[in-house]
Amino acid sequence: MTHPSIPGTVAPLARDELRDLLFAGTFESHHQSIREVLLDPIFDPQPGLNMEQAGRLAYARSRHVHAALERPLQILANPRRLFALAEWPSLLDVASFSLLMVHYNLCLGTVFEHAQGRPDIAGLTEALDELTSFGPYMATELGYGNNVAALQTEAVYDRHSQTFTLNTPSVSAQKYMSYSGFGDIPKVATVMARLKIEGKDHGVFPFLIRLSTEAGLCPGIRAALCPEKPVQGLDNGLTWFDNVRVPRSSLLHGDMGHFAEDGSFLLGAGNARSRFLRAMSRIVPGRLCVASAAQGASRASLYIALRYGQQRLTNAPGTNDMPVIEYRSYQRALFSALASTYAMTLLLNEAKARFLNGTGEPAADVVSLINITKALATWDASAVITECRERCGAQGIFSANRIADYGSLLQGLVTAEGDNLVLLGTVAGQLLAQDWQGSLPLRPSRPRRLAEPEWLIAAMAYREHQLWLAIREEMNADERGYFEVWNDAMNPGLELARLRGERVALEQLWKASLHAQQDAAKAALSGLACLYGLNLLRRDAAWHLAHEVIDAGQALSLSGVIDQQCAALRPHVPALIDGFALSPELLRAPIAQDDYIQAFCKQVHANVD
Template sequence: MTHPSTAQARDELRDLLFAGTFESHHQSIRDALFDPVFDPRQGLNLEQAGRLAYARSRHVHAALERPLQILANPRRLFALAEWPSLLDVASFSLLMVHYNLCLGTVYDHAHGRQDIAELTEALDALTSFGPYMATELGYGNNVAALETEAVYDPQSQTFTLNTPGAHAQKYMSYSGFGDIPKVATVMARLKIDGKDLGVFPFLIRLSTEAGLCPGIRAALCPEKPVQGLDNGLTWFDNVRVPRSSLLHGDMGHFADDGRFVLGSGNARARFLRAMSRIIPGRLCVASAGLGASRASLYIALRYGQQRLTNAPGTNGMPVIEYRSYQRPMFSALASAYAMTLLLNEAKARFLACEDEPSAEVVSLINITKALATWDASAVIAECRERCGAQGIFSTNRIADYGSLLQGLVTAEGDNLVLLGTVAGQLLAQDWQGDEPARPGRVSNLAEPEWLIAALAYREHQLWQTIREDMAGDERGYFEAWNDAMNPGLALARLRGERIALEQLWGASLHACQDQTKAALAALASLYGLNLLQRDAAWFLAHDRIDAGQALSLEGVIDRQCAVVRPHVATLIDGFALSPELLRAPIAQDDYIQAFCKEVNANVD
């Protein structure tokens, strides 16, 4: 039986990780995943797995309120991003593209329009799935350069949607299963009277149960492991669509005589407005990544408490008791908590914006998406390795999460590109706020407040040094910026890590339960110590630590892991996961019996 104080600490940690919204926004989504449709299925080929993902997505849709209601409540959308991938990686992709990108674009630019009510209802009722077609084979992340065109004919008041060449085929959108009804949001270049007016979203019927609509061709992309979906190459061959297909929003309007009139602002501003779902999409991607990170830790650490090894003097030592296991795994636990709280802060700032998010908020979201998905990739890889052969099996989930993260690190913007953009913005403006003080030398390197001050000082020094170097470079802006790129990336990354540590330490200070305070403080120290060790040469060169302290960091981190150890079970219980939900044999209370049952069931 769980001690009352431990249960209270578990509940407080859960409320912290889910920003006090678990019951209101997360629990019903989580509950939908207990349905047998999410039970593991062995031996499926990729097409069967893909069609199962469509069935599972329909189940989630039926269990919740309508998608348009979810879009009106962004916290609910972020929660939806966090759970389905824990049991089916492909279902997450389908749901997020449908809800956030496809229907979300309609919500942003054409909500309530009667001339597209039939298509909107098909998406809202999920009688049709909604692909999002932006990326083209020849352009990757450079959506602004795409070449799919929509030519307007004022006489007939229709558009002709066309793919001008192989490089302009829509790439990776879900178009391969032509017998599944779909309504797509297609990003295309609007052309009127020979003028290129930039990239706009269009809503079109892509397919019915009878197959792809006339003039539309699609071919399946090569197979992908785990994510057996119908990613395809899609070609539009002079497809005629009504003018209602244009989701112009405030980017323009049709005059009474049928002419199209551009809205205010320049082409760049209109393009960013057309791509409005990318920013909340980055928060969805980060949510999914950290959900998988926490699930991996839950599975691996429960297994680590049971997996017995031969140690000096005993044949029954759980692997979790080894320092060589504790350092990578407890460090991963600390970073998962820190990244989750960083994400919560980014969500809160985004939701506080009454209109378009400010440049500062967008920068924080960009940093968060990059750091969260990179960190999740590292955590999942570590968990997979620490589980040995058990980590390889899909039935134990962790390997599948690794496949998910391979896509998330480049989804909604490549991480290096996002951090490079943030770095450019940080270096182009004056330092915001007070200049951090030079932290004094301390004897206890594990003190979180000192670690925060040390990171803030390094962040400012990096910013100042890069600015001075660029100002003194006479070769031209590109050459100066190119040489500053990698230090700039380090600056942007450090900005996010410093905020994450502040959030983790602040949470420990504001916790009500003594056990929660101790657990979070232990994680904050461990997270900060790992950052200090990574950049120990810099802190040594700047006389913030001495040579003896630099050499002692290995031992300091090991001792901090020993401080974390008594809190591990409570910390992972705060994830609101359970063996019954995840259905991973090695996460069960008796993993040996569970694994044998799984194997025997498959043999039968």
């Protein structure tokens, strides 16, 4: 008996150019060795585990990744390597992303940022760097959520004993979601707490403390497991401190202050807000890590779904063996997802490049771009993964085929390192508070063809500027209080911030097509840019029609133009997904194999040919 299999071959030069584009020319230097680690049998599927067993397996896999790579402090000194680490392990164990990124970027990253090389905490730093202890990051509290500036955990300083007393003053102040439930795993935590000296509150500072040993939680520290989450069996918990005495060396003060010879603590320059932002500085690169993991999962979902779509046969008029990928309904869903994933990956690459090009604290416009990128990249990945799961039918439900697990991962990523609506709202407020940056976009002339990326970019820029003008005009004319004015402007402002990110993404995708050297890569990228821009134009067609950017006939033609673009893109799909640097051997998903029927039968120990 024969089974459908993946047809055709891909030109290696085009594939390699697409890969180099997606990984910003750093695949071999920063990504490949991490990818190779995941081929180890420890990452083979282990079905039938309960939530605790799955969580402990994630700890074991994280240790394996750590042992195979350079030390965490070396990775922190090379941010591109950190971002690469964020992209890969979750493709095979979604819980491992959270463990590794919290340990590397947030917990040890705070030490790296504010206390690197300090001899008085060398033992704790070494435990984190060697991963003899895992590093939770304790900022979020049960009653305050993402409003970390309002947290209530307190660290009261006694100058005479030169110690701090760490205490949880109320139920609302319990640390929430940090990894504290497995008390027998040694851990050293970075804890955000209010620094209080002689009755005065000096704001939120980071503290490094021993949380647990193999014998259990340290004296004065208590924890309770949070309810179970789908797929991710990690030990998220509620943690509280009962007057825990810690040495003054626990304070990771960096340039936010220093101890005088008499033991008194002197605050550094700046106000409480600036010190708080310094204390939380690892959140900004953390958003790039979160976006990296999201786009990695988005690409993997598309790789699996589109390989399956080339094999999955259905009835069609005149034939009984038509692959589902040939249907326009399938193409519009998944080719559009492919276009947006390429666009979001290139937007992310641009945000990373701007972050890495700066010195010191990132500039305000760079932070805004990172905030937009994190929001759009995670939202888009969530939508892409959902579409891929649905297009794979019942096969998309099984954890063995990965996609459903990626959906669980994205449920956490959309709120990790800042809720997306809050991030975009912050950006919107900044955009509206400042003058328009750059030249004033004019209304573009109506094109003869809608599938023209340069015109689509111009149309988006015009809409973005007009929206900015309209919101500013309404806010300036409103005489109510600030909250009432801003509250009514919130949703249009969110639309403005989102549109800014989408325009930059389309610009990056179109620029990549112009710079491509291989004809096949150039054609594929141009097709993606057209499809991504056309989908955005169709979404906002009512606005463009009302503002005479397009006419009624063009608005009505958009659906057909998008289908034509999908048909033109079809021959390029194998090369586009091969550019992801994935393989059936890596992902171990039955429906991604060259013969999914045989692979699925082997997975369930059924009959095979």
